[in-house]
Amino acid sequence: MNKYFEKLQPYLDKAMALQTARNLFEWDDQTLAPFEAADYTSKVVGILSDEYMKSLINDDVRKLLKKLQDEKEQEDLTDTQKAIIKELGKTYEQLESIPPEEYRAFNELASVSSRKWAKAKKDNKFDDFAPYLKQVIEYKKKFAGYRVKGDKKPYEVLLYDYEECFGIKELDTFFDKIKEDIIPLLKEVTKKAETIDKSYNYKNYDIQKQKEFCRFLSGYVGFDFNRGVIGESAHPFTMQLHNHDVRISDRYMEDNLESAMFSMIHESGHAIYEMNIDDSLTQTLVGTGASMGMHEAQSRFYENIIGRSTAFWEPIYEKLVETYPENLKDISLDHFIRGINKAAPSLIRTEADELSYPIHIIIRYEIEKMLFSEDVAVEDLPQIWNKKYQEYMGITPSDDTTGILQDTHWSWGEFGYFPSYAVGTAVASQIYAQMLEVMPIDEYLKQGNLTPIKEYLRDYIHKYGATKNTNQILKDVTGEEFNAEHYIKYLKDKYSRLYDL
Template structure:
């Protein structure tokens, strides 16, 4: 092996393992850490982030990359990818002062604790200073990292590399134009599925057992992962052999936790399906958050909310909660879990209203960075957009502007990934159905291996060998196309609500 490349690999593996440690203590902060340890944990995360930054900006790493830059033709595609990704990260990190990296890390840890408290007490005014400080630091970061971009474009690039505010705006305007009238038409329609049997008393231990069973059936490997409880469901962990998913339970609603677990299992399958032989190198890492989100939504929406999936698990669900589902059938259960009802909480939203939750957040973030929206006005702006898009107004900030954890960690630019992921998911699913025509039969029989294997081959194991734009073109034969999602939603919900009757 080329000596410079060998040195590069050793440095990259060390950085990856340190990031694994950081991910583990961040997971612990949200799942197990005593609340009194918040200040100390913020300091620990800040210091470790500073150490990782020092490793990523080590002049020796720069020297290795300098020696390798004119020799890429001597390396295979995997090695070239590692070199190119390392060069991009090195160039990016050397532009960011260590003090700024530490400040962002500490604020993220501190901000999470402030958000949790503010959310519990319904006091946006307590959280507003965190958002203001993050905006200041994130603009400073953007000026260092991508001086030729707008500040918001720079932050979006962290999650959706190569995608701009302008491109997202075009896509989201297309979705708004199609979905808002459809939602309003459904709201005014005379027929609405019965969802009353989804309410009742559902013991948490039974919910947890059902979630674990379905997650394992789909393909989650519990010897390389675990399932826990957190305020906000997420997928974390330190390595493809240590993937951690969480949910939250409501004794009056088992659907929320079950589908949160299926969603996070989709993320986890991506992580567990990465190239193990290169697992500590950039080539193995997942692509953009939109591609990652496509995998969770693929399983949650395309698979688990299908009638064939409901048919397979209906008897199991009835046995798990025998007193609650006596009046239900497979068809009424399928209709109920897909019911369209505008609600306040994004993570509980149906797939038809969900994109509007994301568009609302995107437009607010864009306004915050451009200066057209003031932080102190966020609750009012939030509520006005909810009324315009979904016809409802949150009665509290806890059910409105304080519901998501993203801004508490400074993850501005992340929200668009959710709906971009839905578009990717729909496009991938339609392509897979053509490649695997027995998909519905397999799902109804509980055979998820062909689906998992197809995703693993086409997406998970590809790592960063291709850009997202190249990957979607290779897999589906066309560029990202929101019309597929629009057509899918119109067809599905027109049938569910008998709009053509």
């Protein structure tokens, strides 16, 4: 091993251990911890965050990093070590710019803020959450300001944290294409959506039976229960400690069958990605997904491209009917497939159909750009949100819970994350187009055999972790970098077929 990398390793190991501890507290906070624990646990999170920063931002690591970034020393590193040094360089640049006391204070705030959001959502009171959100935004503006360079905008700094291949220019181009091609299609499809009876979805569905069936679905698509667990939270999410400990959560509603099922498939897609990362990368800076765009590509691929297909449900639909015979005995597979693919403007992002989904992301993207480039008051956000939904969807939230409070991301300061959902959905379509060229996906699904699909994703995408970025992976797998045309074609083909357009 390179002598400088060997000296760096203990610092990397300590940082990894501290980050793992922080992740454990976050998992516990969102799933099992009592509400009143938040203010006290936040102090623990603050101390861990402070120690994490110190483990990396110090003179020893600075000198070793500079040495290992030297071209001559790079020749003596393995490909994995080079990727780790590249990732460390980005992490170091990000953390070094932030005063330690501010970094600690922000992490304490985020820990409290997320719980305040959960309660405000439950109580339908944005005003209770607004003071915390205001502080979070102030910190993120300050942190972005520390790092902005040249002609880049502060918001762009945050975007690159989640997807380094997409700045404002690339996203504006992508979203303009969505507006041009998909919004007219959504309007056309919506005219026919009323012909689809989906009332079965909103009957009473026993929560315990939902949990059992969702657990079955997770295992069916490839979640490994020897290396993962399922919890329950206000907002479904995935948390990885490493590729042998990946945790997902779900939310269950008695009067919505689809919600938990497709959230479970979605989070299982995230988990499968993490579980498939090669063991040689485990507990390193590159032992996670390439980016949030690529991560969302995996979850959206499983949730929508696979999970909403006829072939996927053919072997297992009868099991669902047997779970809820009174509600589904008269609902044919064809009726069910049309139901789970019904497209129409809606309020809730996580329950949106494939066609309207990117519009939800555009709304959040435009609001985030406003927050970081204009003088927008936090108190005005519900009104801005509602106005955007009326403009793009023709509908207006009746309350904060179904409006501005529906997502947890901003409570954690995750500004710049939302575009990853749309980018990831488009990336999934591009990968799917390539997979169709090399394997009979529908035949595998009809056989109830998802193993070849999981293995393909492992071998061509997952195992590399964060040693490649999104465009590098796409170029290697499909022969081209990001190309939104595959996404547009996928949506047009699917909904033209479903709605006989």
